[in-house]
Amino acid sequence: xxxxxxxxxxxxxxxxxxxxxxxxxxxxxxxxxxxxxxxxxxxxxxxxxxxxxxxxxxxxxxxxxxxxxxxxxxxxxxxxxxxxxxxxxxxxxxxxxxxxxxxxxxxxxxxxxxxxxxxxxxxxxxxxxxxxxxxxxxxxxxxxxxxxxxxxxxxxxxxxxxxxxxxxxxxxxxxxxxxxxxxxxxxxxxxxxxxxxxxxxxxxxxxxxxxxxxxxxxxxxxxxxxxxxxxxxxxxxxxxxxxxxxxx
Amino acid sequence: xxxxxxxxxxxxxxxxxxxxxxxxxxxxxxxxxxxxxxxxxxxxxxxxxxxxxxxxxxxxxxxxxxxxxxxxxxxxxxxxxxxxxxxxxxxxxxxxxxxxxxxxxxxxxxxxxxxxxxxxxxxxxxxxxxxxxxxxxxxxxxxxxxxxxxxxxxxxxxxxxxxxxxxxxxxxxxxxxxxxxxxxxxxxxxxxxxxxxxxxxxxxxxxxxxxxxxxxxxxxxxxxxxxxxxxxxxxxxxxxxxxxxxxxxxxxxxxxxxxxxxxxxxxxxxxxxxxxxxxxxxxxxxxxxxxxxxxxxxxxxxx
Amino acid sequence: xxxxxxxxxxxxxxxxxxxxxxxxxxxxxxxxxxxxxxxxxxxxxxxxxxxxxxxxxxxxxxxxxxxxxxxxxxxxxxxxxxxxxxxxxxxxxxxxxxxxxxxxxxxxxxxxxxxxxxxxxxxxxxxxxxxxxxxxxxxxxxxxxxxxxxxxxxxxxxxxxxxxxxxxxxxxxxxxxxxxxxxxxxxxxxxxxxxxxxxxxxxxxxxxxxxxxxxxxxxxxxxxxxxxxxxxxxxxxxxxxxxxxxxxxxxxxxxxxxxxxxxxxxxxxxxxxxxxxxxxxxxxxxxxxxxxxxxxxxxxxxxxxxxxxxxxxxxxxxxxxxxxxxxxxxxxxxxxxxxxxxxxxxxxxxxxxxxxxxxxxxx
Numbered sequence: 001x002x003x004x005x006x007x008x009x010x011x012x013x014x015x016x017x018x019x020x021x022x023x024x025x026x027x028x029x030x031x032x033x034x035x036x037x038x039x040x041x042x043x044x045x046x047x048x049x050x051x052x053x054x055x056x057x058x059x060x061x062x063x064x065x066x067x068x069x070x071x072x073x074x075x076x077x078x079x080x081x082x083x084x085x086x087x088x089x090x091x092x093x094x095x096x097x098x099x100x101x102x103x104x105x106x107x108x109x110x111x112x113x114x115x116x117x118x119x120x121x122x123x124x125x126x127x128x129x130x131x132x133x134x135x136x137x138x139x140x141x142x143x144x145x146x147x148x149x150x151x152x153x154x155x156x157x158x159x160x161x162x163x164x165x166x167x168x169x170x171x172x173x174x175x176x177x178x179x180x181x182x183x184x185x186x187x188x189x190x191x192x193x194x195x196x197x198x199x200x201x202x203x204x205x206x207x208x209x210x211x212x213x214x215x216x217x218x219x220x221x222x223x224x225x226x227x228x229x230x231x232x233x234x235x236x237x238x239x240x241x242x243x244x245x246x247x248x
Numbered sequence: 249x250x251x252x253x254x255x256x257x258x259x260x261x262x263x264x265x266x267x268x269x270x271x272x273x274x275x276x277x278x279x280x281x282x283x284x285x286x287x288x289x290x291x292x293x294x295x296x297x298x299x300x301x302x303x304x305x306x307x308x309x310x311x312x313x314x315x316x317x318x319x320x321x322x323x324x325x326x327x328x329x330x331x332x333x334x335x336x337x338x339x340x341x342x343x344x345x346x347x348x349x350x351x352x353x354x355x356x357x358x359x360x361x362x363x364x365x366x367x368x369x370x371x372x373x374x375x376x377x378x379x380x381x382x383x384x385x386x387x388x389x390x391x392x393x394x395x396x397x398x399x400x401x402x403x404x405x406x407x408x409x410x411x412x413x414x415x416x417x418x419x420x421x422x423x424x425x426x427x428x429x430x431x432x433x434x435x436x437x438x439x440x441x442x443x444x445x446x447x448x449x450x451x452x453x454x455x456x457x458x459x460x461x462x463x464x465x466x467x468x469x470x471x472x473x474x475x476x477x478x479x480x481x482x483x484x485x486x487x488x489x490x491x492x493x494x495x496x497x498x499x500x501x502x503x504x505x506x507x508x509x510x511x512x513x514x515x516x517x518x519x520x521x522x523x524x525x526x527x528x529x530x531x532x533x534x535x536x537x538x539x540x541x542x543x544x545x546x547x548x549x550x551x
Numbered sequence: 552x553x554x555x556x557x558x559x560x561x562x563x564x565x566x567x568x569x570x571x572x573x574x575x576x577x578x579x580x581x582x583x584x585x586x587x588x589x590x591x592x593x594x595x596x597x598x599x600x601x602x603x604x605x606x607x608x609x610x611x612x613x614x615x616x617x618x619x620x621x622x623x624x625x626x627x628x629x630x631x632x633x634x635x636x637x638x639x640x641x642x643x644x645x646x647x648x649x650x651x652x653x654x655x656x657x658x659x660x661x662x663x664x665x666x667x668x669x670x671x672x673x674x675x676x677x678x679x680x681x682x683x684x685x686x687x688x689x690x691x692x693x694x695x696x697x698x699x700x701x702x703x704x705x706x707x708x709x710x711x712x713x714x715x716x717x718x719x720x721x722x723x724x725x726x727x728x729x730x731x732x733x734x735x736x737x738x739x740x741x742x743x744x745x746x747x748x749x750x751x752x753x754x755x756x757x758x759x760x761x762x763x764x765x766x767x768x769x770x771x772x773x774x775x776x777x778x779x780x781x782x783x784x785x786x787x788x789x790x791x792x793x794x795x796x797x798x799x800x801x802x803x804x805x806x807x808x809x810x811x812x813x814x815x816x817x818x819x820x821x822x823x824x825x826x827x828x829x830x831x832x833x834x835x836x837x838x839x840x841x842x843x844x845x846x847x848x849x850x851x852x853x854x855x856x857x858x859x860x861x862x863x864x865x866x867x868x869x870x871x872x873x874x875x876x877x878x879x880x881x882x883x884x885x886x887x888x889x890x891x892x893x894x895x896x897x898x899x900x901x902x903x904x905x906x907x908x909x910x911x912x913x914x
Contacts, residue, residue, distance in 0.1 A: 052769065055547055073547065078771030086769075092762035094829075095755065103755040107771040115776070116751040163770055297685050347869045353685050354608040355868055358820060361610075362864030365813060369857035484696075487689060526700035532693040540681035551683035 004063075005030040005167055005199050006051065006082075011060035013043075013050055020046040022223045023060070028167070033193050033200045035214035037207075037234075039244055043223040044203045045087060048169050052084045053077040064167075079108050081166035085173065087203075089152045093145030097136055097155055100144050101127035104159035127162060134158045134188065150177050154185075161192060167199040168192070174206050182206070186213060211235060219243065255518045268396040269513040275402040276471065277509020278409040281502045283464045283482070284489040285413070286457035291495050293433040293453045294349055299360040302482025303367035304333055304458050308465020309474035310375055312382040322382035322470050326408060329462035337458025341451050349450060364479060371476035381473040382466075405471040412463060413502075416456075429453055481525045484532055485512075492535045563832070564746065571735045575728055582727040584846055586799065589734035591822060591842045593792045595834035596741055597785040598819040603829035604754065605781050606761030608684075611691025612789060613816035614675075614698050615668040617809030619790025620797040621702060622667040623660030624714050627798075630656050638709035648717040656717065661794045668790025669783045676779040683764075692812065699810035713804030716797055730799040737795065741788050742835070748784070749831060757781060761829075813857075821867050827874030836875050 006028040013021040020043045028034045036044050050057045053074045062070040069077050092100050105123055131140050134154040139147060144155060153173070160168055173189065174182050186209060192198045204210035210217065211231040219226045219234060221243040227234060234240055259265055287301050311332060312325035340363060348356045386400025420426035432439040432449045440446050468474060489508050493500030508531075515527045536550070543550050571589075575582045594612075602608045628637045631652050640646065648656065675694065682690045703711040719726045748754065756777045759767040768774050797803040810816075818841065826837020852859050873881065 053547070054769075056545070074765075074768045075771050075774060078769055083771075084769065086766075090763055090766040090769075092759050092766065094762050095758050099755055099758070102752065103759045103767075103772070104770055105752075107773060110773065112776070115756065115773070115780075116748070116753050118751050159770070297689075344865055344869060351872070354688060355872070357608075357610075357685050357688055358824075359865055359868045361817070362861045362868060364861070365817075365864065366858050366861030369855075369861060373855070373858070484689075484693065491686070523700070523704070526697065526704070529693050529697045529700060533690070533697060536682060536686065536690045536693070537678065540678075544681060549681050549683045550686045 003027075003029055005065060006201065007063040007066075008047075008051070009061045009063070011047070011050060011062060012058045013046055013055070014058055019223050021050065021057075024220070024223075024225050025060075026218050026225065026228070028199060028201050029216065031193070031197065031199055032216060033189070033202065033214050035210040035217040036201065036203045036220065037205070037210060037217060037240075038220035038226070042220040042243075044220055045171055047220070048084055048171055048201075048203065051169065052082060075107075078163075079106075081108075081164070082169070083160050083163055083165040083167070084169035085153075085156050085160055085171060087171040087175070089149065089156050091144045091147075091152050091155050091159065094143060096142055097131055097140040097144055097147070098124075098127055100155060100159055101131050101140075101162050104162040106162075106164045130158045130161050131155075133161070133191075135184075150181060153177065157185075157188065161196065161198075165198060167201060170200060170202045172203055172205060174204065174209050182209065189213065207235075251520065252518055255520075259514075259517070264396060266514075269517055270510055271396070271398065272402065273510030273513035274506055275406040275509070276513070277506035278406050278413075279464055279467050279471065280485065280489060280508050281505025282409050282413055283461055284486045284493075284501050284505050285416070285498065286460040286464075287486045288490045288493075288495040288498075288501055289429075290453055290457045291490065293429055294345075294450050295353065296345060296349060296356045296360065296454075297353065297487075298457070299357060299483050300364035300367060300479070301457075301461060301486055302484075303364045303371075303479030304337075304461035305465040305468060305482050306371060306474055306476065306479045307336065307367065308333055308462035309382075309469035310371060310380075310465075311462070312466040312469035313375075313380045313474065316382040316469075322384055322466065323404075325382070325466035325469070326463050329466040330459045331462075333462030333465075334455045334459040336462075337455040338451065340458070341454045345454055346447075346450070364483065368476050368479055375476065377476060379473045379475040380469070382469040384470040399471075401470050405467045408467060409464075412460070416460070425449070425452060481528050485528050488528065488532045488535050491532075491539060560746065560831075564742065567742070567835075568739060571739060575731050582731050584842075586727070586731040586734045588839065588842045589731070589738040590792060590796060591818065591838040592738050592835055593734070593741060593788060594815060594819040595822040595826065595838040596738075596745065597789050599823045599828065599834040600745070600757075600781050600785045602820065603823055603834070604749075604757040604761065605778065606764075607680075607778070607781075608688050608820070609691045610688045610816065610820070611693070611695035611812075612785065612819055613810050613812060614691070614695040615672060615786040615789040616793040616796070616815070617695075617698060617702070617805070618671055619664035619668045619793030620803050620809045621708055621714075621793075622790065623657075623664040623794030624716060624797055624803055625708065626663045627656035627660040627717055628714070630659065635707045638707065638714050648720075650720045653717050653720055657794075657798060660798075661791050664790040664794035665787045666790075668786040668793075672782040672786035673779060676782045679782075680775065680778045692816075695810050695812050695816060699805045699812065702805040702809065709804075711805065713802055713808070716801050716803060718801065719798070730795065733795045734792070737788065737791055744784075745831070753777070753780070758829075814860075817860075817864065821864060823874070825867050825871055825874055827876030827878070827880070830874075830876045830880065833874050833876035840875070 004027040008024055008026050011021055011024045012019070024043075024047060036047070038044055049055055050070075051062055053069065053072050053076070057070050060070070061068055064077070064080060064082055067080075069080070069082070072080075092103065095103070102123055128137065128140070131137055134157060136147075136151060136154060136158065139151065144152065147155060153176070157173070170189075174185060177185060189200060189202075190213065193200050202210060202214065214231060216228070216230060217234045218228045219237070219240045226243055227237045227240050229237065283301065283305060287298060290296050290298050308325070308329035311329045312322040315325045315328070316322045344359055344363065345356075348359045384401045384404065386404055388397055388399045390397050420430060428439070428444045428449050429452070431442070431444060432446050436446050439449070465474070485508060489501060489504040493504040495501070511531065512524070512527065516524060519527065539550050574585050578585065598609065598612055601612070625634055628634050631648065632646065637646060679687065679690055679694070702708060708714060719729065721729070756767075756772060759772060760774055760777055764774060793809070797808070800808060803809055822837040822841045823834045824837070825841055826835065827833025848859070849856055
């Protein structure tokens with residue numbers, strides 16, 4: 001298998017007259033934690049949305065494990081093992097935490113007949129293990145909508161893990177989380193990567209977080225790829241510094 | 249089936265007839281466009297899809313008919329219906345609409361549908377199920393040897409619709425309330441923060457829409473006809489117009505209104521009057537299908 | 552569902568079955584109304600599959616009811632006579648069916664109605680499920696009205712004059728009991744079926760579509776398949792109900808009997824809202840309360856029935872948002888909701904990583 005699990009070639013996307021992404025090409029190495037940074041409005045979330053098929057792209061190609069996915073629908077791409085979490089944490093509000101987990105099982109083998117499966121012990125066990133992995137076990141019977149913002153973010157993360165993805169796109173996973181709890185989240189993300197083998201592609205504004213986690217970082221500005229490198233070189237890259245400072 | 253083909257061949261044989269239908273369609277379309285604007289207004293500002301729109305129109309129509317029955321010229325019904333429906337709109341807003349604005353969309357749809365049923369049945373009990381119209385007794389002009397008739401009534405309807413539209417548009421652009429309405433439509437919370445009394449804006453918008461429907465109804469009674477259960481057909485008709493145009497798009501709504509009028513004139517001629525409701529519903533399904541396909545290319549759904 | 556809840560559910564279903572069997576014997580004067588009660592339950596429960604569990608509020612479910620009605624009529628008549636001739640001739644001449652013809656026709660008709668409606672649902676789903684929210688509601692309403700208009704101009708099935716159905720061979724008392732039993736059997740079968748269906752992961756899938764369809768798609772759920780299946784299930788039962796109703800009434804017609812968009816079609820929604828959207832017993836409770844109130848008061852409001860109906864709609868929609876069962880679940884949660892884990896079974900809780908205890912900066 002090739003080294004790149006996701007490969008973008010010349011991706012362009014505009015909305016009306018506004019160009020969100022212009023000729024973006026990048027590679028997410030298999031098994032890595034890769035970062036995507038850039039000032040507000042640089043097109044990071046749009047890029048993620050394009051990758052998971054939320055909208056069609058104007059030009060370019062998106063490859064997942066060498067396969068062109070830019071024409072596939074969101075559920076199809078998700079079933080291939082490419083998931084994302086939303087910037088505005090989305091969970092199933094009226095169902096309880098455990099139900100949220102159970103319905104997040106991977107859908108790859110769900111066919112016309114076994115979509116009526118019934119209380120399977122392995123699924124429930126796995127759901128309970130993952131929900132306690134994020135520390136929400138005592139709250140698993142509460143309606144998900146009644147959990148706090150931080151708890152919902154953790155639930156969303158656990159649901160993503162339940163889906164057994166190959167790659168997880170995380171859109172600002174630490175946004176809105178109490179600084180003292182961020183370490184716990186970083187630990188879990190690292191564990192997802194190392195113990196569960198999930199490739200992570202993360203949009204982050206918190207420099208401490210992303211610099212400590214990512215082995216490779218891309219910086220976007222004004223919809224274009226500005227710089228790329230490991231944590232050290234990106235931090236010292238003058239163009240990156242200018243992009244962030246210039247944005248003020 | 250044969251009469252459909254016969255009618256189409258008549259149209260092809262005498263092109264001048266098409267002009268007549270076109271003119272009629274545009275004149276009626278102007279009235280549709282005005283009522284559709286009201287629907288789009290309430291939709292955009294309060295996110296309420298008013299399924300009783302057509303029934304408000306019928307109330308206005310019956311007022312005109314009543315005046316006509318008593319010997320008064322139905323033209324007076326236009327301003328009177330405007331006022332009457334304003335009051336009715338205010339009562340409905342305070343009792344029902346206010347409670348459903350903040351709920352989910354289906355609730356408001358269902359609530360207005362309930363209002364529609366009450367109005368329809370009420371009108372039926374009061375006036376009976378027959379089709380009525382109000383006589384305006386305006387002159388009729390004939391062209392092209394009698395093949396095209398332009399009734400004064402329809403011309404009057406067009407003129408009044410244009411005047412009313414102009415008044416509403418100027419109002420929205422230059423008065424404070426008009427600006428407040430547009431601000432609330434864009435972002436209700438921001439409007440509130442800036443000191444706009446959104447409650448009053450909502451009430452005003454709903455009343456304005458009802459009043460517009462009343463005036464339109466009076467015109468409809470003169471230009472066409474009314475019947476207690478026709479309201480649903482109108483509601484669907486207007487919904488089709490707003491859906492086809494997209495509710496933020498005022499010029500689109502006007503154009504679609506005209507298009508609707510023309511389409512119905514031709515459809516009515518070719519298929520026959522009894523297919524009126526079927527035609528409108530068919531158009532609804534077509535418009536929904538087309539919009540869905542448009543959205544599909546963007547990988548979205550129509551919501 | 553935990554074992555206690557399963558037990559309670561089974562008892563409730565058993566009680567309902569016993570009541571259903573006993574009712575026509577104890578209340579023999581009201582057999583027709585009881586049959587209609589089961590029809591109302593069918594309407595409410597099928598609507599809730601789409602509206603309550605899946606979040607797709609339909610204003611056109613009556614389409615499948617009427618379709619089933621006409622499909623059954625065509626089969627029942629068509630097996631033995633030419634349909635076109637029958638529909639134009641039955642007004643002037645009495646066309647009779649032997650007992651065997653009647654019952655075999657009815658059985659096959661009901662089956663065809665269910666399957667036919669299910670097939671229509673599969674097709675309609677393809678056209679309808681790109682619509683959400685109010686567009687879906689109005690689109691389905693449009694479908695129902697379109698069907699009424701289409702059938703009303705279709706000579707082969709009697710157009711607006713309708714079709715006289717084959718006459719039941721038996722005395723009126725037997726006829727009432729027979730149709731009651733049919734509705735009871737269908738209604739109870741639906742409840743048993745849903746009792747099973749809602750215990751599978753399909754129920755979670757329905758609820759996921761309701762709570763956040765985009766999220767469901769993003770998690771790889773086969774949302775189109777889920778929606779289509781829900782519609783097919785509802786349509787199947789509605790189709791058979793239509794077939795039974797058409798025979799019970801003895802005469803079918805497009806606008807007021809097969810596709811009554813402002814009566815049965817709206818009652819479905821009201822009954823579910825009244826009883827509690829998205830709950831198992833809510834639609835049943837709502838249908839029962841609604842039907843009893845309506846039957847009791849209709850005669851008093853003669854002439855003003857529909858006005859009161861409209862008012863009822865407004866009142867229910869505005870003031871009864873959760874419905875009876877919904878309100879009960881909120882006020883007495885321990886009767887319904889699963890209990891949070893007790894201390895002894897909380898092995899995982901002790902082992903789970905405690906987020907709050909990790910200070911910033913430590914490894």
